[in-house]
Amino acid sequence: MKTILIFLLFSTPVFAQSFYYDADVKAAKATGYQRINLSSEVVGRLNYRLGDLRLYDGQRHEIPYLLVRQTGAGGTGTAFLPFTIIEKTSAAHVSTLTIKRPDKRPIRAMSLVIGNTDVQQSASLSGSPDGTTWYALDNNIVLGGRSSATTTTYTETISFPLTDYPYLRLQLTDSTSAGPTASVSTGVASTVAKPMAPLNIIRVGSHEQRPSSAAQYTPIAGLRFTQRDSSDHHTYLFIDRPVPARIDRLNIRVSSPTLFRRRAEFGQVFTQTVTHRRGQKRVERSFEPEVGFILSSTGDTTLLLPSVLTEKLCIRIANADDPPLHISAVNADQITTYLVAKLLADSTYTLRFGDKITAPPVYDLAYFKAKIPPTLPVATVGAVVDPDAPGGGPFRMVPPYVLWLAMGALLLWLISMSYQMLGKMGEHKG
Numbered sequence: 001m002k003t004i005l006i007f008l009l010f011s012t013p014v015f016a017q018s019f020y021y022d023a024d025v026k027a028a029k030a031t032g033y034q035r036i037n038l039s040s041e042v043v044g045r046l047n048y049r050l051g052d053l054r055l056y057d058g059q060r061h062e063i064p065y066l067l068v069r070q071t072g073a074g075g076t077g078t079a080f081l082p083f084t085i086i087e088k089t090s091a092a093h094v095s096t097l098t099i100k101r102p103d104k105r106p107i108r109a110m111s112l113v114i115g116n117t118d119v120q121q122s123a124s125l126s127g128s129p130d131g132t133t134w135y136a137l138d139n140n141i142v143l144g145g146r147s148s149a150t151t152t153t154y155t156e157t158i159s160f161p162l163t164d165y166p167y168l169r170l171q172l173t174d175s176t177s178a179g180p181t182a183s184v185s186t187g188v189a190s191t192v193a194k195p196m197a198p199l200n201i202i203r204v205g206s207h208e209q210r211p212s213s214a215a216q217y218t219p220i221a222g223l224r225f226t227q228r229d230s231s232d233h234h235t236y237l238f239i240d241r242p243v244p245a246r247i248d249r250l251n252i253r254v255s256s257p258t259l260f261r262r263r264a265e266f267g268q269v270f271t272q273t274v275t276h277r278r279g280q281k282r283v284e285r286s287f288e289p290e291v292g293f294i295l296s297s298t299g300d301t302t303l304l305l306p307s308v309l310t311e312k313l314c315i316r317i318a319n320a321d322d323p324p325l326h327i328s329a330v331n332a333d334q335i336t337t338y339l340v341a342k343l344l345a346d347s348t349y350t351l352r353f354g355d356k357i358t359a360p361p362v363y364d365l366a367y368f369k370a371k372i373p374p375t376l377p378v379a380t381v382g383a384v385v386d387p388d389a390p391g392g393g394p395f396r397m398v399p400p401y402v403l404w405l406a407m408g409a410l411l412l413w414l415i416s417m418s419y420q421m422l423g424k425m426g427e428h429k430g
Contacts, residue, residue: 019054020354021045023384027343028377035376036339040220041384043337044244044309046353051360055341056350063349064363065341072214082205090174095198099168106164107206108300111157115200116147123172125158127165134169137161142263143172144199149288153202156292159299174198207304217333220245229324238269239313239330246307247332252295252315255328261296262317262325265289266303269314287316340372343379351381
């Protein structure tokens with residue numbers, strides 16, 4: 001009986017990690033620490049913590065590694081870096097935010113975290129070297145009119161000419177025309193401004209404080225997009241990829257017109273089949289915006305993203321009364337990601353991954369990063385083995401549900417055997 005219990009205890013961990021994919025790794029010609037570059041095919045199949053990677057040698061011994069993402073000294077470049085709002089005023093139907101930046105690095109965009117609203121307001125942006133004398137940057141900004149279905153705020157990014165002003169001033173018009181009215185004394189018609197509540201701007205900051213060279217990117221091949229120009233004066237770009245990938249940077253190329261400035265939103269699109277009267281079924285789509293930005297011929301058409309999976313992605317561009325933009329290309333990149341591990345020369349190893357619940361491993365190697373040489377030989381990573389693909393090698397990879405079924409069957413068999421043994425022991429005693 002003790003033997004059975006011990007076997008049960010030691011057999012359970014075998015099924016605790018059910019990796020779905022694998023890829024061969026061919027070590028370089030010298031023994032020592034080596035760099036294992038992770039392609040978008042690998043990174044796109046990892047869980048959100050990038051923790052379900054394991055490296056094994058030919059005897060199935062686990063090899064410690066370091067996971068490196070070349071985000072630069074300060075992070076990925078997508079973290080919200082707040083500016084200081086030093087003053088908020090509202091007078092004569094104009095709300096003014098005076099903003100102080102932490103340094104004078106040149107920027108071309110600013111992000112605002114705004115409370116959900118259906119109201120749009122026009123705004124202007126100016127800059128100052130000293131907080132006293134102001135110079136115009138952009139007088140044609142439109143904010144608001146957006147909301148999120150999952151949070152009480154949304155993020156909107158405004159673009160403007162490259163500037164290094166340490167002080168910025170954002171002025172929003174908190175009024176709308178109420179139409180002509182007649183003066184009682186003169187009988188002359190005039191337009192009265194109807195006051196409106198201001199937008200709730202909660203935070204102001206930038207996603208582009210770090211130099212673009214701080215992070216290293218690897219192109220993601222195979223990205224596809226479909227452009228649909230809708231009758232609601234919007235252009236929808238549906239983005240997908242046959243194999244999942246994680247996008248950290250997205251670039252939109254516009255071939256025409258030469259001059260343009262459009263509000264755009266990045267988010268996800270969801271489809272559902274709705275049954276109407278008489279049993280008629282229709283597929284309906286809904287768009288959930290996540291990040292608002294300005295697409296401009298005078299600004300940057302690159303959007304930084306926090307490792308977004310290429311699933312149900314969409315960009316919605318507001319055309320207003322202008323003709324739709326002609327989008328010639330949509331390109332994506334991932335933060336360059338690789339492993340560092342000590343490998344034997346010319347040996348073959350196996351990367352296993354694809355378990356959504358596995359936590360990142362904990363290795364002693366994490367405490368000795370400074371001991372690893374900065375320049376490393378590069379190991380070669382083979383194609384990802386997908387058990388669902390033709391010729392995927394099902395004998396190498398077993399789907400997770402099969403492993404759990406096998407474990408359940410094994411437990412039932414062991415319990416049955418233990419009862420039989422206990423019964424026989426009782427018979428002998430009798």
